[in-house]
Amino acid sequence: MTEHLTTDIAVIGAGAVGMACALQLAAAGHEVVILDPNTPGSGASYGNAGTIADYAVQPVGTPDVLKNLPSLLFDRNSPLAIRRAALPALAPWLLRFARQSLPGAARHNARAIAALVGSANASWQTFAAEIGGSDILQHRGCLYLYETASAFRAAHADMAQRRGLGIAVDLLTAQELAGMEPGLPGVEGGAAYFPKAIFLSDPGLMMQRLASRIAALNVLHRKAAVTGLTRLVDGIRLDAPGLTLHARRVVIAAGAHSRALAAQAGDRVPLDTERGYHVEWDMAAPRLTRPTCPTTRGFYLCPMSGRLRVAGTVELGGLTAPPSP
Ligand SMILES: Cc1cc2nc3c(=O)[nH]c(=O)nc-3n(C[C@H](O)[C@H](O)[C@H](O)COP(=O)(O)OP(=O)(O)OC[C@H]3O[C@@H](n4cnc5c(N)ncnc54)[C@H](O)[C@@H]3O)c2cc1C
Missing domain, CATH: 3.30.9 (D-Amino Acid Oxidase; Chain A, domain 2)
Structure with a gap:
């Protein structure tokens, strides 16, 4: 059976980028649904070197x-x-x-x-404080x-x-x-x-804190891999196995997979x-x-x-x- 959902803003991808966007949008009062077939923050956003490399x-x-x-x-x-x-x-x-x-x-x-x-260091400190992750930020250069x-x-x-x-x-x-x-x-x-450089002593834990924070702001997560993106007069339709989502706007934050999704929206992104x-x-x-x-x-x-x-x-x-x- 296919689930049909509507929302103000859909975010494709629950990595650091997608969840950070969802956090700001939800905090600004938007209704947000985030789609990802995997556990939030379990991709590159978990497996990196943790340096805030300004x-x-x-x-x-x-x-x-x-x-x-x-x-x-x-x-x-x-x-x-x-x-x-x-x-x-x-x-x-x-x-x-x-x-x-x-x-x-x-x-x-x-x-x-x-x-x-240039502002990554200061922005991360504000962001980490917002999601209860300041203890994960290390200030040792x-x-x-x-x-x-x-x-x-x-x-x-x-x-x-x-x-x-x-x-x-x-x-x-x-x-x-x-x-x-x-x-x-x-x-x-x-x-x-x-x-002055800072780093994360546990990127995976920081992602868990971020996921908890957006869940507390009522951002709905659906385990779904978006396969189709269609522009409509009044918004965008996203198709995934078992799910159709109608959104007024979409944020594509699927990491390395974003290029193909952006191409479906008619945007050519020179990303590899x-x-x-x-x-x-x-x-x-x-x-x-x-x-x-x-x-x-x-x-x-x-x-x-x-x-x-x-x-x-x-x-x-x-x-x-x-x-x-
Ligand atoms: C080994 C390594 C070390 C790194 N070290 C650093 C570092 O020290 N400092 C630094 O700043 N950066 C580092 N990076 C880069 C950094 O990790 C990434 O730039 C960052 O995590 C990207 O976040 P993201 O949210 O864009 O992507 P991701 O974390 O990859 O999240 C994308 C999400 O989109 C989902 N997705 C994909 N396709 C679909 C679809 N069709 N529908 C729905 N969801 C979909 C995926 O499941 C995934 O959860 C490193 C990367 C690697 C691999």
Whole structure:
């Protein structure tokens, strides 16, 4: 039997983005229904590295990445991997990516990202307080690790550019780093320390608090995967197996799956999928006190509640291929 619902605003996807939108809309007095076939906040919003990375203003596409793009295709262990099977479908996106990796575009994009993420730290503090999650936010900064002396020297120009964009960063010698994080193996190079950065000690728990908060505001959650989106004169119809929902407006927040849904609404979004992975080790007290990214490896070592999570990598491989951690 098909359930028929009507609402003021439908939100597709109950990740961090969809639930944050639902929270603001419900708080502003709108009637909101959120659709997701999975447990709210159990996708990327659960499995990430937990950094509120207002310092990560360098785009993925830079002249260095462009120079190394051909070798990245063949090295499974590089921080950026591209699945060869996905290349034909990715080609138009990759061409745009290559153009955006040229020096002028990369500098412009860094400024744009800095403007976008500049208020992330303060916004998260307000948001966490609103959903009862302030205890999950940790104020211990984040580290970029440079394992060799030459990589550390090369980082100085990058950090000068970040300072120019208003980011607080201290460069630490190998000895200073060892004093700050004695649990890390020694390095020849050094580290960049972002003292104002904050991180989540448990992204999954933060998502549970957010889900509870929106449920308390009477946001209705239906376990449904939207397959059809049709514009009508007086709104939008969403179709999912066993459900038809008529909404005045729709927020598409289905993460990596948003492009296909937006296309059904007639909106062309130049978005492709960046896949990432994490592995975890149970540890009552991880030997590390703040997220640390060995920069050439492209992942973060993240101390989280009761475990160490290693999360990251950028894999361009489309939406349908099985995982290749
Ligand atoms: C390994 C890894 C590490 C990361 N580390 C960081 C980090 O340190 N800092 C940072 O800022 N970001 C990080 N990110 C990125 C961050 O996690 C994502 O940008 C963020 O979680 C996206 O949230 P979202 O709500 O858009 O998507 P998601 O959390 O993926 O939620 C989308 C939801 O939409 C649902 N959905 C999909 N299709 C449909 C459909 N047809 N109908 C209904 N629902 C649908 C899904 O079930 C899902 O629940 C990381 C990502 C990964 C993978």
